Amino acid sequence: DSGVTQTPKHLITATGQRVTLRCSPRSGDLSVYWYQQSLDQGLQFLIQYYNGEERAKGNILERFSAQQFPDLHSELNLSSLELGDSALYFCASSPFNGVAGNTIYFGEGSWLTVV
């Protein structure tokens, strides 16, 4: 158990809909990261937050957005869903930002299926 908690574990929704994925980082971790993994693909970095502020953006679509709240949990919002958005979405956390040897720990992921 990495200490990173993601909900829901599985989600099935229709095209055009909007969903919210939730992540609770490890206790004390200030950085939260979101990754997407499509079937048999590698992990693609989406976005990072540090202590409530966006710190880095990767290949995140404009239909997707995220935020980190004062209690440090994070939500990833996916809207106008398309079939191609079906994937595993991972949240990860780390203690700090930009610190050498700063290990990132991953949650178990949220399976999103768009039908």
Place this chain on the structure above:
Amino acid sequence: DAKTTQPPSMDCAEGRAANLPCNHSTISGNEYVYWYRQIHSQGPQYIIHGLKNNETNEMASLIITEDRKSSTLILPHATLRDTAVYYCIVRAGDSNYQLIWGAGTKLIIKP
């Protein structure tokens, strides 16, 4: 961040040491070598990381060559539960966000 090269797949007999190689010939002085593994569709699991010196923890050992252009992850007594995709990643010490994921090595432990 530097790129890494790993063999696409490897087999190892249960109970033997599994040695997973990784080439990172363009690694910079401040870049760490990280190893993660992913058991089918589960969250990536952190294994170990290092900068220059060899490292050991309860899961594995990491051997980094003196020129830092390659490394080897050693699972000392492989079990069937170690079957997974293993990712070698180099990451700058001041890199605050991305882990750049390659294709990794599919390690299959055989009974």
